[in-house]
Amino acid sequence: MKTCLGIMPVLLGLSLLAGCATTRIQPVSAERSYNASPDAVLSALGTALVMRGFTVPHANVDLCELRAELAARPPWQVSAHCTRQAGATRLMLEGQHGHQPIAAPSLARLLDDTGARLDAP
Numbered sequence: 001m002k003t004c005l006g007i008m009p010v011l012l013g014l015s016l017l018a019g020c021a022t023t024r025i026q027p028v029s030a031e032r033s034y035n036a037s038p039d040a041v042l043s044a045l046g047t048a049l050v051m052r053g054f055t056v057p058h059a060n061v062d063l064c065e066l067r068a069e070l071a072a073r074p075p076w077q078v079s080a081h082c083t084r085q086a087g088a089t090r091l092m093l094e095g096q097h098g099h100q101p102i103a104a105p106s107l108a109r110l111l112d113d114t115g116a117r118l119d120a121p
Contacts, residue, residue: 030107031092036118038064038082040088044117045080048110054078064089074098078110 053069070076095102
């Protein structure tokens with residue numbers, strides 16, 4: 001009987017820890033190609049994000065990446081990666097709102113806005 005009583009607190013502790021485990025939410029991504037240089041694409045994306053209230057703590061044209069944050073509760077985070085293609089730049093976006101992925105339509109609107117800024121004179 002003593003053995004059973006000694007194991008009970010351990011089992012209770014393990015069951016409490018198991019309840020804290022979370023599953024990783026798969027990120028949602030959106031992609032689009034633009035007939036522009038990576039520098040122009042990241043600049044247009046950065047402007048679109050800043051106009052929405054985001055800050056851009058990291059942008060690197062050489063690595064073709066950008067990270068933006070919106071101080072909200074829960075916070076928003078957007079990351080962008082691009083690849084150079086023959087005469088074009090392919091841009092891929094992912095984002096999180098707290099621990100949830102940003103919905104694909106929201107990312108698509110951001111890609112649309114980026115394209116509109118590239119097409120503007």
